[in-house]
Amino acid sequence: MPIDMTQRSAAGTGSPTSADVARRAGVSRATVSYVLNDTAGGRVSEQTRQRVRAAADELGYIPHAAARALRAGHSGIVLLTAADIPFGPLFNKFYAELRAGLHAHGYTVVLYGDAGDGNDQGESAARAWAELRPTAVLAGPGGSLTPRSAELLKRSGTRAVITLGGPPVPGAHALLMDQREVGVVAAEHLLGRGHRSIGVIVPTDHALDLFSLPRLAGVRAAADSAGGGVTVARLDLDYTEAAAAELAARWPGLGLTALFSYNDEFAMLMMSAFQDAGLRVPADVAVVGADDVMLSRLLRPRLTTVRQTPPGGGNLADLIERLIQHPDAPLEVHDLATSRIVVRDSG
């Protein structure tokens, strides 16, 4: 039996390929593929199955994702893009669940940066994403997904383009964490306690606009539907002690009795400033935060806040799978989170 010198030995430079496995098991490469993928079409005897599996194990065979993707036409990758990644314990959990859920469907979740190279209508970012030929793209908030880039992705074979938490984009499905609802819930609580003039903190950091503006709008909407005589004041604020102290100093002149302060961190900042300025919470000013972070429980008085419960990433995975399977279905908007008030002492 002559040795075929045209074939590289398994001791060569790179990883073993399916051809190496085939040689070792004494079968054809096709058979290896059928066995390792449990393909229904190819009928292979149990005996050779075992031979193939053994050979693959001994060689430490690892399939080449790129070759697979090339052949299959798509990569099985679900791209999660984000400009500013809102890393927190919340996102962390969400990501882990999403990954597990999609893994069960055979997809691979990959978090990929959003270059956002200036004002080219998101084209450069979309091109970078499209090079990977992802099966689906989940575009995080604040990224460079535009109608143009959504179109580009679809033309390159992406089956589902989905925005995650940001504003809806024409041409893409939308998954929302309805920030407006957060404002509604906060406002309804304060209105129920008899407050008729409410201040709303809006961070000056525009990176947060996607969250802050809908929350403000939610407060306004709740105030409107509560009938006349309710005033809502927008208060722009830097996240600094100096700005907070300044706002606290002019608070008495504003004629407001309650504050919805965007989130718990701003709430803590303002409560501290109010106390330094001699104002009592909640007697002089009721304060409501959002997000229910652990630290806010340390404050005295304890902070009333709005908690948003994100979806199980598993359910989300099923939803995404459905969108992938029906790429031509009409675009949908799904609301992911539910908001509810957690009443403590501050308002």
Add this chain to the structure above:
Amino acid sequence: MPIDMTQRSAAGTGSPTSADVARRAGVSRATVSYVLNDTAGGRVSEQTRQRVRAAADELGYIPHAAARALRAGHSGIVLLTAADIPFGPLFNKFYAELRAGLHAHGYTVVLYGDAGDGNDQGESAARAWAELRPTAVLAGPGGSLTPRSAELLKRSGTRAVITLGGPPVPGAHALLMDQREVGVVAAEHLLGRGHRSIGVIVPTDHALDLFSLPRLAGVRAAADSAGGGVTVARLDLDYTEAAAAELAARWPGLGLTALFSYNDEFAMLMMSAFQDAGLRVPADVAVVGADDVMLSRLLRPRLTTVRQTPPGGGNLADLIERLIQHPDAPLEVHDLATSRIVVRDSG
């Protein structure tokens, strides 16, 4: 001129390929490749260059990353893996800079989950990573990188395997954010103020062991090198108000004068508990935190803390590029961060 029916038209189902571009520009596919990659080897006239570029533009040609990777043997991907993402805004910045830096070298940074499927010596996770044939793997702390998986990655063609912030792993380079140094800096500060008996908070959450234990060890080391008569007490603590209150209640019996409390969040928790228990900070107990988060500045007294300055992601990118270029260089350990004390009022 007969139409070649064997060739798919550009109006076909998928993205245009380089063959489509070639046909449109009236040149061969090789020429297209030479032009679009600015390859030195192929000599192409300026005139045809422009024709090719125009054709590529008009067709919206996007190269197929998988095909490229297959041909090149590696994907140009730098895999950043993480099990529990313990990161905050700090990591955010780090990630953005790293991505930009490596992008300039032609690499693509991708954050990839760490499945960590139980006790298989990290093999399943490593196999999943290896399928992508990444050029380098940056393994986050708490992940499933083991000597075995490092070996597996290298055999599959990964040029550099690097741990990021976790404990060093045989077979991999190590990039540290030296947590031990944090403890040293905190302890030296307290020793300099005359404290001779120091408590050290260690969170009971073992996910944080990678940070907390080295910090504790740093305190011990500093105490040892300060000469005799210094005691260091390890204090395990849940991150709950109840546990903090309990510790504050038995504090007077411990005979300690200072507390290094792992990080700012635990410091805030304990300061709150101390005050509820009637202990004065820093008169009765000096408190030092770590990480210098914004919220800790709101506390009264203001919190003394250890700030860790991470490296510029750009420098890090250069370092990684070097490791990739010299895959057989001896393993190195690099310290990334520098720690220094930020003295405020609490200790």
Add this chain to the structure above:
DNA sequence: GAGTCATCATGACACGTGTAACCAAACCGA
């Protein structure tokens, strides 16, 4: 004993790209 059928395995092609080797023509110096 020839046809039919089920079982098991294989040969060959396609996916899209990069690049080494080759080739035609034009130019150049002697």
Add this chain to the structure above:
DNA sequence: TCGGTTTGGTTACACGTGTCATGATGACTC
């Protein structure tokens, strides 16, 4: 005129995989 060099481009192969169409070998039926 002719060998040599430069210019501008093409042909052909390899990368590793999945799968269709095809074969080979017996077993079973009429």
